[in-house]
Amino acid sequence: MMEAIVTQKLRRQFRKTVAVKDISFSIKQGDIFGLIGPDGAGKTTTLRMLAGVLKPTSGQAHVLGEDVVRNPEALRDKVGYMPQHFSLYGDLSVLENLQFFAEIYSTPRAKRADRIARLLRFAQLEQFADRPAAKLSGGMKKKLGLACALIHNPRLLLLDEPTNGVDPVSRREFWDILSELHLQGVTILITTPYMDEAERCNQVGLMFRGELIEQGEPEALRQLAPGEMLALYTPELARTEAILPELPGYIAHQVYGDRLHIFVADAAATKPRLTAFLQARGIPVQALYVDEPRLEEAFIHLIRQARTETQP
Amino acid sequence: MISQILNIAWKEFLQIRRDRFLIIFLILAPTLQLILISHNTARGLSDIAVAALDQDQTALSHEFIQELDATQEMVVRFWPQTHQQLRDLLDSDKVQVGIVIPAGFERRFNSPMEAPAQIQALVDGSNILVGGNGDPVISGVLGRLIAWHVQEPPGLDVGGVQVYSRALFNPSYNIQWFIIPSTLAFITYQVALVLAATGFVREKETGTLEQLMITPIRRLELIIGKSIPPILLSVLNFLLLMAVQTWGYHIPIRGDFIQLLLLAILAIIAIVGLGTVISILTQNQQQAVLLVFLIAILEVTISGYMLPVENMPWLMRGFAQISALQHFMTASLAIIFRGADFSMILPQILALLAIIFSASVIAWRAFNRYIA
Numbered sequence: 001m002m003e004a005i006v007t008q009k010l011r012r013q014f015r016k017t018v019a020v021k022d023i024s025f026s027i028k029q030g031d032i033f034g035l036i037g038p039d040g041a042g043k044t045t046t047l048r049m050l051a052g053v054l055k056p057t058s059g060q061a062h063v064l065g066e067d068v069v070r071n072p073e074a075l076r077d078k079v080g081y082m083p084q085h086f087s088l089y090g091d092l093s094v095l096e097n098l099q100f101f102a103e104i105y106s107t108p109r110a111k112r113a114d115r116i117a118r119l120l121r122f123a124q125l126e127q128f129a130d131r132p133a134a135k136l137s138g139g140m141k142k143k144l145g146l147a148c149a150l151i152h153n154p155r156l157l158l159l160d161e162p163t164n165g166v167d168p169v170s171r172r173e174f175w176d177i178l179s180e181l182h183l184q185g186v187t188i189l190i191t192t193p194y195m196d197e198a199e200r201c202n203q204v205g206l207m208f209r210g211e212l213i214e215q216g217e218p219e220a221l222r223q224l225a226p227g228e229m230l231a232l233y234t235p236e237l238a239r240t241e242a243i244l245p246e247l248p249g250y251i252a253h254q255v256y257g258d259r260l261h262i263f264v265a266d267a268a269a270t271k272p273r274l275t276a277f278l279q280a281r282g283i284p285v286q287a288l289y290v291d292e293p294r295l296e297e298a299f300i301h302l303i304r305q306a307r308t309e310t311q312p
Numbered sequence: 313m314i315s316q317i318l319n320i321a322w323k324e325f326l327q328i329r330r331d332r333f334l335i336i337f338l339i340l341a342p343t344l345q346l347i348l349i350s351h352n353t354a355r356g357l358s359d360i361a362v363a364a365l366d367q368d369q370t371a372l373s374h375e376f377i378q379e380l381d382a383t384q385e386m387v388v389r390f391w392p393q394t395h396q397q398l399r400d401l402l403d404s405d406k407v408q409v410g411i412v413i414p415a416g417f418e419r420r421f422n423s424p425m426e427a428p429a430q431i432q433a434l435v436d437g438s439n440i441l442v443g444g445n446g447d448p449v450i451s452g453v454l455g456r457l458i459a460w461h462v463q464e465p466p467g468l469d470v471g472g473v474q475v476y477s478r479a480l481f482n483p484s485y486n487i488q489w490f491i492i493p494s495t496l497a498f499i500t501y502q503v504a505l506v507l508a509a510t511g512f513v514r515e516k517e518t519g520t521l522e523q524l525m526i527t528p529i530r531r532l533e534l535i536i537g538k539s540i541p542p543i544l545l546s547v548l549n550f551l552l553l554m555a556v557q558t559w560g561y562h563i564p565i566r567g568d569f570i571q572l573l574l575l576a577i578l579a580i581i582a583i584v585g586l587g588t589v590i591s592i593l594t595q596n597q598q599q600a601v602l603l604v605f606l607i608a609i610l611e612v613t614i615s616g617y618m619l620p621v622e623n624m625p626w627l628m629r630g631f632a633q634i635s636a637l638q639h640f641m642t643a644s645l646a647i648i649f650r651g652a653d654f655s656m657i658l659p660q661i662l663a664l665l666a667i668i669f670s671a672s673v674i675a676w677r678a679f680n681r682y683i684a
Contacts, residue, residue: 053525076528087519091330092323103319104527132330148523 003062004029004156004187005050010059012045019045021210022059027189027203029155032182034201035191036299041207043191044084047160050189051081064156077105080149084160087145090134094125094144097133098151105152115151122177123147139170146177157181159190163197175200195296206299208306218295225293225301226251228267230274232260233286240283247277254300261297316529320537324511328541338507342499342549346556350492360446361407363390365398370418372461376431379453380411386449402434409446410434421461492561493648494617496553497579497641502608503549504580507542508587509600517596531679535672539584546580547573566651572644575657579640582664585671586636592678611637639663 005027012020020042027033035043048054050063052072060067066074088097098116107115120126123143128136133144142162149157159178163171175197178188190201198204198218205215214221234240240260244253249270251263264270267290278285328334364377381388390407392398398410412432420429431454435446515521524534551573557563565572587604594600612618614631615638621629632638643660646652654661 048522051526053522073528076526079526081523081526083519083522085519087523089323089327089520090518091327096323096326100319100323101527104316104524104529106315106528 007061013057023212032188032201033203034198037207042210080154081158082149095129101148101151119147139166156187225298226263229293230262231291316533317537321540324541362388362409363401363407364411367415368413368417372418373413408436500550501637504546504583505587508584509590512591513600542584550576567647572647582636582667588675
C-alpha cells in the first residue's frame, strides 16, 4: 500500500456552489503534501471530506485504504486532523486538553503519562502545562493543537492552515516539528497560504475554484513559470508596467512591492535590451538581474491562466 | 462506552467549575428568584388598606370592623363619614377596599322579621389580587360574627345548617403554598433547559465539536456524556430549592420525598433532552438562548403555572401534553400537597418517559444530519 490518499472525482456542492469540483489526486505514504491556493479555492472542504467530517456529494476517496464515505469510523484511530480554527478547550489547561484527548483515543493508562510528557516536550509546552489553553500565544495554541492531533500516533496528519496568523519564529518551530514527523514516516497533508511553506513540502498541489490545477514536486512546478525571469527595481513602476508589452520577447509580469518580475523568452539576451528600452523612455533602472522563478511566480501565472480560460 | 461517557462528563465538569459566572447563576439566581417571587406574592395579600363607613354605629358594627382589622389580610385605616369621602379615598388609592355598613345593620341582623342585613364592600377591581381575595376575607369575618351571635332562634326551624367551606390540602388557603412549589418547578425547568441548550452549541462555536467528530468517540457517548453534568447540576439545584421551600417557607411534603426526588430526576432528564435538541439544532449560543426564552414563554402558559390546564382551549391542552414542565408541575404538586404516590401520578411519569424517548431520538438524528 503505497498511497496514503487516493481520490476519484471527489465533489462537494453547497446548494448551488461547487466547492470542490471532481478532483482526482493521490498522495504517497510518507509525503508532506502542501495544498495551496487562494481563499475559497476548496482546500478546507477537501480536507474535511478526507477527514470524514463532511460527506462528499459524489466521487470517492480512500484514506489509508479506508473508504471515507462508507467507513469514516475506521479512520478515527489512524488520522490526526487539525481544523483551521483553534479547536481545543480554552478553559482547560494544556495538560487537561491532552489528557482528555488521550482518554478519547483510549491510550493505555500505562503509556499515557509517558506519551503526554513526550508530546509536551516535542511541542515545547512543558513549562505551560498548567496554563489554560485560551491564554496561550497563537503559536503555542497551534502547537498544542498539533500535540492533541498526535496523541494517538496517527499515520496521517491533516493540517488545515496550521500556521495561519503565527509569527515567523513559531512558524519555523512548527515546521521543525513537522519535519521530524516526516522523518518518522508520518504522511502529512497540509494547506497553507505561505509559499515558503509550500517549498518545504515534497509534493505540492495548487487548487483554484474547486479544481486541482497542478500537482507535482516544487522544483517541477517552479518550471511552469512562463519563460525566464528578470527582476527589475525602478521608482516608476506604473509607467514601466504600461510600456512593458512593447518589449520584444515579453510574456508577462508581476509586481512585488517595489520590484517587477518580468517574464521573457530569453532572460540573458533580453537584459541589455531592456536596459536600453527603459533608458530610451527616460525610466531610471535601480537594479536589474536574472532570477530563478519561485513557486509563487509559477502559481500566480497558473492562476491567471486559469482565470482567462474560464472567462468567456 | 462508559469510560468515554465519563471522560466527556468529567471534561464538562472541569469547564463548568472554571466558569464563575455560571456557578453564580446556578446558585444565586434560582434561590433569589424563588425568594423574591414568594415574598412579593405573599406581601400583596396582607395589610390591605381598608376604609370603613359605619352608618350604623352599633356594638355589632363596631365589632365587625374590629374583626376585619384583626385579620392578617386587612387593616382598617380610615373612618370616612360620607360616601363621598369613601369614594375619594378609593379614587386616590389610599385604600383598596371600602366597607359601607348601612344604618339598621344590627337590627336587621338580629331580627328574622326583616330583610337580611347587608354590607357593601367596594374593592379595587384593577388589582386582581385584592379583588379576588378581599371578598373571602369579608365573608369569613361575617361568618364568624354569625356563628357567635346567632343562637338557634327558638321556635324557628332554620335547619341548623351551617355552611362553611374549607380549603382542602391548604387549610389556611395560603397563596404561598401554591406559588412556591409551582415556581420551584419552573425554576428547575429553566435552569436545566439553559444548561443543556448551551452545551453542544458552545462546542459548535469553538469548533471543538468538529474536532470531536474525528475522534473515535460515538455520538451516543457524546450526547450522554454531555447530558450528565446538566442533569446532576439541575438535581442539586432542585435540592437546594427544596431546602428553601421546606425550611425557609415551612411547606410540608405530604408524600414520599424519595418519590418526589425520582420524579424530579425524571423530569430533569426530559428537560435536558429538550435542551440538547435545541443545542444541536441551533448554530450559536445566542440562537439557543433566544429559543429557550421562546419555549419558556410557551411552557409557562401551557404548563398550568399561570392558569389551570383544564381551562385551556383544546389545542392548548394538547400542547400541554407534550410539555415536560406541565407534567412535572402537576405530579410534584400532587406529591407535595395530596401525598400522592407513583401509582397516582403514573400518567405524568409515562408522559415524561415518552418525552425523554422522543428527545433522544430527535437529538440523535439531528446530530447525524449535522455531520452529513
